Amino acid sequence: MLKVTIDNQTIEVEEGTTILQAARLIGGAVVPPAMCYYSKLKDSGGKCRTCLVKVAQGSARDPRPMPKLVASCRTPVADGMVVQNITSQEVIDTRKAIVEFLLINHPLDCPVCDQAGECDLQNLSYENGREESRFEESKRTFKVIDIGDKIQLHMNRCILCYRCVYTADQLTNKRSHGILYRGDVSEISTYIQNDITNDFSGNIIDVCPVGALTDKTFRFKNRVWFLNPMNAHRSCTKCSGKVTAWMRGDEVYRVTGRKDQFGEVEEFICNECRFEKKDKEDWVIEGPRNIKRASVISQNHYLNARKPSVIIPLENRTESLEEYAKENSNENKIS
């Protein structure tokens, strides 16, 4: 076991753990944001640089600091390592600059984009970014491409995190899309707009941290913050069938995987569950999902709301007032 200190919090982790994974084990504010790293996808990470941290002490044996900030998703911990994330002003400044770089070519069309409200880039720039843009040149633009009949690619919004490419590589048995060209002209593409027909191809929508890959069956249907994310399941032959059903009233607007606190899906789901089962009858609804209070999705959804208990008129009351209060005291407690 290796002892590592992140923002003055010490934890023991196994060898081969990266700094980001160790920080996630501690949890809370010390977890660096990650736009490209995805724990379920092998080799992901190291692209977006948002998770840069300062290593103030390389290890117990060699206590020199690392010369530059390192990508925490790719750097394995060493025994006695001391890492600074939010305690280092250098990291905070760098992260601010990186958000600005990521937003250089991002169109900022959040009012139109379906991802708004659950977008990693939106959250990242809200927490770490500048208030206004300093970019004056024209942004790169692409046309909207349909990848198959269910997925739409808005290349303008892409930040080239490669998550969808790894998903296509690792989840499906035949790779059908990748990145073309190099540098700032590189783009996600299918080969001559081939259809992606694999059963699990829809997961590239879930892994996309921005609104580049969106669900065509949900396009402009509703905003995520007007919907109630519900845990739901059905028996599916292809996948586990455990999903999040985004509902309003009795209507299922869209189906996604269940995302954990780091925005990663717990289990990948198949296209049949995602695109074709939009009926309430198809699903067994388990209950509402826990959404962070800070999220816009929890707006106007009241936590711990309780209906006022019916007060029995005095003349009809059989028990004494004290008994009545004792009986109703549990009901009225706000947990």
Next chain:
Amino acid sequence: MSDKPNIASLSGRKKVVSNKKMTFMEMIYLPAIIGGFGITLSHFFKKKVTLQYPEETKPRSEIYRGMHVLKRDDEGRERCTACGLCAISCPAEAITMIAAERKEEEMNLYREEKYASMYEINMLRCIFCGLCEEACPKEAIFLTDRIVSSDLHRGDFIYGKDLLVEPVDQRIDISHRQTPEVLKFKLDKNQSHNS
């Protein structure tokens, strides 16, 4: 202290009622009646406070928050993109909308690729707080100094796009609601969608 009655009065305005005998002048009542008529008569020559609404209206502040308007841009295209921020910011939950995708031939009707095919404000629910205007990222919704007129049926207070969107030839001036900050923001070339 000794000659005053012992009354506990915090405000000091407590009056003691006395039952003293009236004088002759008070007993004939006439001076009091004539005095009363005099007050009534004097009101004929005073400035009237009654306003003959609706012919006359009381002057309102320029930034009075009245009926909403959905603005069009300089080319007459609707600015609203149905992002739903006004609806989520609305404390009275008075706003509902349905979004739709702009078609190729509708380029001159809507500014963005998404637009509101249905946009309704329930004027009975609305408290005219102006949060929708503040939340709007597209400078589309503004409150104006117009007044929501009275009506006979509840359903008639649900205003749709036919009442809210300004007509192309009858633009509604909202320039007095544009603070210096808003105007500065609109000058920003990067935010080309704010034209």
